[in-house]
Amino acid sequence: MLRPLSTQIVGSYAKPHWLGRHERIHHLDGSWWRPEADVLEEAKQDAALLAIYEQERAGLDIVTDGEAQRVAYDRHFLASLSGIDMMDAEKQAYVSEVETRKRNAEVAEMMEHFQLNPKIVGPIEWVRSSAAKDLEFLVAHARRPVKVNVVGPLTLLDRLADHHYGNPRDAAMALAGAINKEMLALEKLGPAVIQIDEPAFHFKLSRAREFGVELLTRLVEGLSTPVIVHACYGYSLYAESKTANPTYHEVAEIIAASPVQGMSLEYEQPGHGPELLKHTGDKHVLIGLVNLGSREIETAEHVATRLRAALEVVPAERLHPCTDCGMWFLPRAVAYGKIRALVEGTKLVKDQLG
Template structure:
């Protein structure tokens, strides 16, 4: 994939240098949307499908505009129509079935689906979400999609007998979905594969999945791969062979202990760098985030650096999430100004 980041630069961007700012995907839902969901699930409430659609549309509009007010260069609606990242897609893929939640850790449960027959593509998964957000937004919209390897790995396989085969079948479905999104106007797509860095011996499987996903896509589609947590040394430099424009990683939570994995001079795609920690309610000061951004400049030059939170921020209080994103954008603009003035070099070092 070869795409130009400059098309995401706002027309009134104040600096010569440009660090693309965005979010990974999820955002805290307004309290009233959670209450609306409870009403929808209560047959006696009188809260019908039209009421629910109005509530979701209001929340999507609110979050999209909140992202734009924060100054993000590429936005999304915070996944207001989604809940868990596997369940949402499994509910829309023929061949999946739900048999009840399984315990993940502590008191957290995940409604882990089973693949009970061959998977197939029945109807669009995200087109409505994308078209609504794109109509609301004045800035480019990014579409996050749970990747086929994670969809396969985090499911019970009762049909294929091979996680690899299931992943490839799902990759073909993701390709069909992405092609539909591209037809609707989407040009920035993020594949989320949190399972990758926990089972790194399968990096070749993920690579083949990505090859299937990009098949037939036009060159102007920007494809990112997001991987949160895990040992990144097990998938680099192999990830250089992936047909992606951007590799997005969670590093702020680990105080950049793994940044040297990528700072070997061999890293090829653009770097999507997590610069605020989504696991803490502490709102990082702008100066701290600036220092985090400079860690990314050790790996790639400014024109190849994307700035984002570590991961989705949906588990944070909404005010905390908003302030983290606002500070992140301010920090990115400050680093751009420092690069313009020569106060720091392109590798992040102070002159």
């Protein structure tokens, strides 16, 4: 369900510090969670209810559970796969084709554990759903259409050390087959949109060029729910800057050449303009119109001005105001202010369009 100018966030909403230790988001030992085991499920659900409530109170058209019931958007899905050794992680230096990450004390612990990669030790198969229980809760409690996020295979491969397949394409295709089964299971629960989170389409562009369309084609086999691919610059929390990358338009072109229904692009903090949108083909386009690298809350008029310019390239039927990537680390008051500005700015444009 992608109605004209549908407002939404990328996926995560502000995660309370009483729920998790933010510096441990990449830990593999469960030490992210603060609540004791006997109250953890209740705490997760309370945080999800808070995220749903605030998105609906702000007036977003499509809502998520804020990813409150998972630690991280990517490794959350490893527990549902066979062929992965979670206990014997291998440290690998993170090498990106787009280097935007800070190297300072603030994020030292995050980055140290980000480089600990579980191993692929055998054939990858989907065993059970990682997100179905969370989605059931979201559908039961949301009063608006919902979106569910799954990690993309190229990004998940980037978080693993391959000791089985021997080449990136074969490993990524195996992951795509497993994630497709996850998506088919989630589709039965009735989400309006399924989003594939694929920052590696940007960070590992050479692989996306080589077999990105093939991966996306495998991912959506048998699906009828609209599928969006999100490709970003990484979290603002550990981004020194997000200067517009001259190759980012290629990411849009790769997604545009695939059978998915749309793409989600980081737009505000990098300072992209309508020129980027000329590379999106006939797909639905979600563009970030609030900057998560700043605690300053945008005005509705700022959002409206940026949106009007984008409408010169993409018609309202295929354009959807969104946030930039990942709000989990923001103070809740800031996160709420930003999504409220997104809604109010979009309303200004809708009123103008009639």
